[in-house]
Amino acid sequence: MDDSQLLSAFQELAREQQPKVAPPRHRAIFDACHVGVVLRAVVFVEAVMAVGAMFGAESLVQWVQRTAVLSAAALPGALGWLVVTCSCKWLLARLPAMAQQGFGVALGTVCGLYGCGILALVTGPGQVSWVGSAFAGALLSSVMVAALVLRAKGRMPAETTARLAELQARIRPHFLFNSLNSAIALVREDPAKAETLLEDLSELFRHALVSKEESATLTEEVQVARHYLAIEQVRFGDRLRVEWSIDPRAGSARVPALFLQPLVENAVKHGVEPSPSGADVKVTTQRRGSVVVIKVTNTVPAGQGRRGHGVAQENVRDRLRLLHDVQAQFQTALIDGLYQVRMEVPA
CATH class of the missing domain: 3.30.565.10 (Histidine kinase-like ATPase, C-terminal domain)
Incomplete structure (x- = not known):
């Protein structure tokens, strides 16, 4: 089939058996290991720095300069937060949900202090607020953690709905009846082909019904x-x-x-x-x-x-x-x- 024209146009619901008594199982409540998350985080931090630079700026040129300085101080910390949370994702998954959120906020505080250190090298130690920078890092990281947690929670019902829809598509009565009728018709004419059909049907249902x-x-x-x-x-x-x-x-x-x-x-x-x-x-x-x-x-x-x-x-x-x-x-x-x-x- 030649699809060259089309190319140009583009430029389980069944649960596994569980033991009667099972220990509580933790999981990662947020995940920063996505390109889209990184891009949105960078844009968010840049927007906050740009708004912050408006305070005290007397002209457009001064606003641009202040934004550049604040961005140079904030972006390394923001990227560091993303790298660390992504790298430690599997370790964080072993912690309770509150501990994971606390780690994210605490790391944001450290990153805020790191950004303040960079800013102090540019403007001088007397021109920065270490306490304010720490609280700013904690606040920004809290917003990031909250957004990522909401993203993860939004994923769960979507996955469940998707599995329900797909399962129904695979066991629609007419498809099952047609498949079984085809197998029955082949039993006498071609037993080997009927056996192959039933094996394919068995494999299809196994993939559809077994939890993945x-x-x-x-x-x-x-x-x-x-x-x-x-x-x-x-x-x-x-x-x-x-x-x-x-x-x-x-x-x-x-x-x-x-x-x-x-x-x-x-x-x-x-x-x-x-x-x-x-x-x-x-x-x-x-x-x-x-x-x-x-x-x-x-x-x-x-x-x-x-x-x-x-x-x-x-x-x-x-x-x-x-x-x-x-x-x-x-x-x-x-x-x-x-x-x-x-x-x-x-x-």
Whole structure:
């Protein structure tokens, strides 16, 4: 399937059995290890310094100069706070929530004093307030910790909703009945093929029902998509023409668990089902430097256009953003009878 035109258009719910008595389990309540978090933190600190520089500035030139001096003092401390909290993430996860927040604020206080030391070298010891700088660092770090905690809390219901939607998509009655009917029809005609279909169905349900972490490797997700398309291949026969272009170098990329199957399901539902002649479906993965590109492309019948409510795509888009923030890209395009979902994630 040639998707060169499309390329130009882009420029578990089941819980594991737990012991009756389990010790309390701590986890990291905030995570600063994201490029988007770093960018927002830097912009936030710069904005605060710019506003602070307005006090006492008698002209625009003086304001710019004061902003530059304050930024030079504050940014090293802010970046140091981000580096330390990111590096100690796994150690902080062992502490209670209050201790993690206290560590973040205490570290901010130290960074505020560090920035004050830099400022003292520029303006002189008598021109700085050590106590004020310490409290300013504590306040800024408190805001950062609160924002990151809210971000982490917002992630939990989104993950739960995503798992519910995906689980329902995988065990829809008509899909299950069609798969079982196909297996029954093959039992006498081709027992080996019926056995293979049931194995694919078993693997698909195992991935859908077994509780997973929030992310998986791309290799695992491609395997789930293969099981699904193998089942649908029995149902549609020659009407479903599948092509795989998988780059082994991209297999280690981290992606949301159970994110690829809904996209290939959409390709079958909107490409193959409504077309008497069927459709072509192509799944492509490719590593390009530090980025992995994932594409799901399918032909659509003439006049069909975009259909559906886009729930599955919104689900995948939200989960990609939660996992990789600004490093994730999600785009769709429909050009000349080819529909493509194109994603980018860090390698």
